[in-house]
Amino acid sequence: MSTSTEVRWLTADEQRAWRSFRDGTARLSDVLAHELESTCGLSVHEYEVLVRLSERDGRTMRMSELADGIAHSRSRLTHTIRRMEERGLVERVACSADARGVNCSMTAQGWEVLVAAAPLHVQSVRTHLVDVLTPEQFQALGAAMDAVREHLSGGPCHTD
Amino acid sequence: MSTSTEVRWLTADEQRAWRSFRDGTARLSDVLAHELESTCGLSVHEYEVLVRLSERDGRTMRMSELADGIAHSRSRLTHTIRRMEERGLVERVACSADARGVNCSMTAQGWEVLVAAAPLHVQSVRTHLVDVLTPEQFQALGAAMDAVREHLSGGPCHTD
DNA sequence: TTTCGTTAGTTCAAAGTTGTACTACAGTGA
DNA sequence: TCACTGTAGTACAACTTTGAACTAACGAAA
Numbered sequence: 330m331s332t333s334t335e336v337r338w339l340t341a342d343e344q345r346a347w348r349s350f351r352d353g354t355a356r357l358s359d360v361l362a363h364e365l366e367s368t369c370g371l372s373v374h375e376y377e378v379l380v381r382l383s384e385r386d387g388r389t390m391r392m393s394e395l396a397d398g399i400a401h402s403r404s405r406l407t408h409t410i411r412r413m414e415e416r417g418l419v420e421r422v423a424c425s426a427d428a429r430g431v432n433c434s435m436t437a438q439g440w441e442v443l444v445a446a447a448p449l450h451v452q453s454v455r456t457h458l459v460d461v462l463t464p465e466q467f468q469a470l471g472a473a474m475d476a477v478r479e480h481l482s483g484g485p486c487h488t489d
Numbered sequence: 490m491s492t493s494t495e496v497r498w499l500t501a502d503e504q505r506a507w508r509s510f511r512d513g514t515a516r517l518s519d520v521l522a523h524e525l526e527s528t529c530g531l532s533v534h535e536y537e538v539l540v541r542l543s544e545r546d547g548r549t550m551r552m553s554e555l556a557d558g559i560a561h562s563r564s565r566l567t568h569t570i571r572r573m574e575e576r577g578l579v580e581r582v583a584c585s586a587d588a589r590g591v592n593c594s595m596t597a598q599g600w601e602v603l604v605a606a607a608p609l610h611v612q613s614v615r616t617h618l619v620d621v622l623t624p625e626q627f628q629a630l631g632a633a634m635d636a637v638r639e640h641l642s643g644g645p646c647h648t649d
Numbered sequence: 650t651t652t653c654g655t656t657a658g659t660t661c662a663a664a665g666t667t668g669t670a671c672t673a674c675a676g677t678g679a
Numbered sequence: 680t681c682a683c684t685g686t687a688g689t690a691c692a693a694c695t696t697t698g699a700a701c702t703a704a705c706g707a708a709a
């Protein structure tokens with residue numbers, strides 16, 4: 330990763346932008362998490378699981394696909410899904426095609442919880458993010474983070 | 490907070506931008522955390538504590554000021570500082586001005602750890618964020634998140 | 650000065666997260 | 680068909696975070 334003697338410190342402008350970004354994203358996700366939790370009794374992770382399932386035929390996904398999609402460790406997903414299953418939001422069924430696999434699918438109750446939660450969560454996102462920015466600012470934000478995501482997906486293998 | 494019947498769903502563009510933002514920030518903070526942890530043995534929270542202390546005269550701050558600054562609960566800060574104290578990075582001293590208070594200050598060892606960590610962390614931030622964007626994009630990102638932060642600080646009291 | 654509300658920080662127990670180790674099955678290839 | 684390597688998911692133990700309850704001290708008002 331290049332020589333270790335030369336450090337390219339952040340300029341004053343970069344430092345400011347970096348701190349705004351770090352603090353802003355941290356506080357934003359705090360607020361969104363708290364609002365979702367207090368109004369709907371869902372963590373953002375659980376909400377995310379329900380959203381992903383809702384977008385599939387049969388409202389069903391393999392555990393590993395879910396884990397990859399929301400960038401959680403397998404272990405963490407197992408715990409999350411177990412808790413959600415205990416509350417009747419999802420259920421697990423052995424996968425017929427691959428006996429190692431488990432299909433996670435949304436229950437009717439899970440669907441209802443999602444339908445109730447979605448408008449509230451969308452409103453939160455609007456209130457604290459989308460409507461705070463101009464449409465151009467928000468699109469630019471999306472484009473920038475898309476570039477970052479892109480870089481991270483392709484990136485860290487070939488440092489050569 | 491307005492009537493509950495009308496839901497302003499996100500447009501397709503907004504949805505895309507929101508998902509890029511959410512996933513991008515999540516994956517970015519994951520990577521930065523892992524790199525800092527593996528190269529320096531510090532969590533980003535611990536690093537942040539050291540940075541804040543390093544910027545003060547006497548490299549000392551009150552516990553509550555630290556907690557507010559990095560938006561952590563008091564409880565969480567107590568735990569974090571206890572762990573850091575056990576590793577010799579900081580120390581706690583009763584506050585002479587206010588007998589309820591505790592001053593947290595950085596040790597010489599804490600300083601050395603920070604000095605070693607800073608260039609590596611800055612390089613991480615450059616590699617995965619700053620250098621992935623154009624300077625204009627990065628400044629725009631900072632400005633946008635600054636607006637969000639601003640809104641959150643002033644915001645949630647007066648919805649009238 | 651005593652009482653009351655507030656602030657500072659810690660403690661405790663419950664819940665969530667992490668990484669490793671483990672079991673079971675799948676898909677090669679000899 | 681047998682071993683072998685890889686993949687799917689869970690179990691376990693250690694660690695971190697959360698929120699509420701608690702102790703102690705400050706500051707103001709009666």
